[in-house]
Amino acid sequence: MFNRLVRERNNNSSFANSTRNIQRQPQCSTLPLPQESSLTSSSSPSSGSNGRNKVQLLPNHGPLNWVQFMDKKSTKLKVTLMKIISILISVFSDDTSKNKFIEDNQLKFPDQVEFLLYLSKEVFNIDELIVQINEIEVKKISLFEHNKDDKLFNKIFAKIMAKIEMNTIFDLFSNNKNPINFKIDKEAVLQNYQMKNINIYWMVLNGRIYYITPYFMYHPGGDSILIKLLQSSKNTVDRIDKYKEFKKYHRWVNETDLLAPHLIGYV
Numbered sequence: 001m002f003n004r005l006v007r008e009r010n011n012n013s014s015f016a017n018s019t020r021n022i023q024r025q026p027q028c029s030t031l032p033l034p035q036e037s038s039l040t041s042s043s044s045p046s047s048g049s050n051g052r053n054k055v056q057l058l059p060n061h062g063p064l065n066w067v068q069f070m071d072k073k074s075t076k077l078k079v080t081l082m083k084i085i086s087i088l089i090s091v092f093s094d095d096t097s098k099n100k101f102i103e104d105n106q107l108k109f110p111d112q113v114e115f116l117l118y119l120s121k122e123v124f125n126i127d128e129l130i131v132q133i134n135e136i137e138v139k140k141i142s143l144f145e146h147n148k149d150d151k152l153f154n155k156i157f158a159k160i161m162a163k164i165e166m167n168t169i170f171d172l173f174s175n176n177k178n179p180i181n182f183k184i185d186k187e188a189v190l191q192n193y194q195m196k197n198i199n200i201y202w203m204v205l206n207g208r209i210y211y212i213t214p215y216f217m218y219h220p221g222g223d224s225i226l227i228k229l230l231q232s233s234k235n236t237v238d239r240i241d242k243y244k245e246f247k248k249y250h251r252w253v254n255e256t257d258l259l260a261p262h263l264i265g266y267v
């Protein structure tokens, strides 16, 4: 029965024609049909002979590794903490965006907002923190995997941990019970994009803000394309959403699932 179906499928010329007629987008990850290859090879000067921007990922940095990495308890704790630190740096270092944030979120997330205020006032001197973080050179790698950066960040984590139980932070901000889902002003997001020495990047995709740094080294299209996009001098408050660029390269990628634990909120 199965063999018969396969035979019919192979002999069926309308099936063959219909697959040939499927519209392919530029840079599609499926193999191009023979007549298409000459078109795609000239589509981008930086792309390879088949029109794709291939990069070599580090060992253990494939898509499956990303899923395993995200699933680790230690990653979840660190990501939660980094999301909080990134909000403090991008939002609380500026009075206007801080007040806007409080106004936008206090009714929806009163405990979380209060805790962030406490952190910004009691645990950190935000200006000092920014100076400290600015000492890190921009690295093409994630904070999670670089010892030098880790040392500094371990200091910052240690400072928080000396004052607050990690469980309290996790209870307040963990994805399951109490997701981090703040409304954040576009100006504050742009501020995050423009902090050149800070390796704590957000990226807005379809209105959702993600803490994207840990994904850099797992991105099959490479990290430099992402960093370039975020650091572009052409970015303005109206151009912080990178969904169009995202869709241009891979409309089949489900970013909401891949980046779910890295969601910070929405603009």
Ligand code: HEM
Residues within 6 Å of the ligand: 027, 028, 029, 052, 053, 054, 063, 203, 212, 219, 220, 221, 222, 225, 226, 229, 242, 245, 246, 249, 250, 253, 254, 255, 258, 259
């Ligand atoms: C931040 C969210 C993003 C996620 C989760 C993501 C995910 C992925 C995945 C899973 C692939 C492999 C796709 C495949 O081989 O079928 C990929 C490839 C790629 N991505 Fe992204 N990406 C993101 C953002 C972006 C952005 C903003 C750009 C460009 C502006 C970009 C450019 C590329 C390129 C050039 C490739 C290689 C395409 C190819 O080999 O055909 N990505 N990305």
